[in-house]
Amino acid sequence: MHYNECFGCGDDVEGGLHIQSAVAEGMVVVSQFEVTDAHQGAPGLAHGGLLACAFDEALGSTVGNLLRRPAVTGRLETDFRRPVPVGSTLHIVARLDGVAGRKIYVSADGRLDAEDGPIAVQARALFVTVGFEHFTSHGHTDAMQKFRQARTREREDWDINP
Ligand SMILES: CCCCCCCC/C=C\CCCCCCCC(=O)SCCNC(=O)CCNC(=O)[C@H](O)C(C)(C)COP(=O)(O)OP(=O)(O)OC[C@H]1O[C@@H](n2cnc3c(N)ncnc32)[C@H](O)[C@@H]1OP(=O)(O)O
Numbered sequence: 001m002h003y004n005e006c007f008g009c010g011d012d013v014e015g016g017l018h019i020q021s022a023v024a025e026g027m028v029v030v031s032q033f034e035v036t037d038a039h040q041g042a043p044g045l046a047h048g049g050l051l052a053c054a055f056d057e058a059l060g061s062t063v064g065n066l067l068r069r070p071a072v073t074g075r076l077e078t079d080f081r082r083p084v085p086v087g088s089t090l091h092i093v094a095r096l097d098g099v100a101g102r103k104i105y106v107s108a109d110g111r112l113d114a115e116d117g118p119i120a121v122q123a124r125a126l127f128v129t130v131g132f133e134h135f136t137s138h139g140h141t142d143a144m145q146k147f148r149q150a151r152t153r154e155r156e157d158w159d160i161n162p
Pocket residue numbers: 001002003008056057058059060061064065069070071072073074075101102103126128130132135144147
């Protein structure tokens with residue numbers, strides 16, 4: 001499940017991160033992020049802000065896939081444990097840590113080049129459940145319309161009144 005115009009996961013977004021996420025055994029969500037030249041900060045190494053973006057995506061996708069309710073990032077923390085070279089793939093495993101009212105706690109580990117590779121980045125986030133009016137009142141109505149039409153086509157089942 002994704003929004004095709006999302007910088008993190010949209011298939012057609014030029015220069016986007018093109019992250020793919022899927023629910024896996026044990027109620028975790030696994031995502032892969034391939035680091036290219038376009039993602040550099042220091043020479044040959046991924047930019048930390050982009051890595052944070054990749055984790056925002058992986059964690060947001062975890063909320064979307066496991067809870068199927070609209071939510072936005074309230075807080076995102078990242079620990080950069082090892083440099084992430086251009087040409088590497090981050091294997092991100094994310095989990096739901098808890099829900100308290102509208103607050104949703106998630107965390108993730110990103111391993112270098114293999115599912116059991118060394119941990120390079122870790123992140124924790126608080127997502128906050130919002131109503132769909134969050135997107136219509138703060139965003140663009142036509143973007144929301146496109147999103148709804150895509151969801152209807154794919155018969156996605158969203159809790160629209162959380
Ligand atoms: C259209 C369909 C929708 C689904 C779309 C899915 C499509 C694809 C699916 C899946 C892939 C998804 C991948 C996306 C990944 C990227 C996600 C992003 O980057 S989102 C953009 C960046 N984030 C923002 O723009 C938020 C801006 N902030 C706000 O709008 C508000 O501040 C908001 C909604 C977060 C909270 O505002 P309030 O007025 O509604 O609620 P208050 O009362 O302030 O907070 C509620 C509770 O949360 C705590 N809280 C809020 N922010 C906190 C913070 N920063 N730190 C700690 N606690 C916080 C508060 O203390 C409160 O807790 P107490 O209930 O009192 O216990």
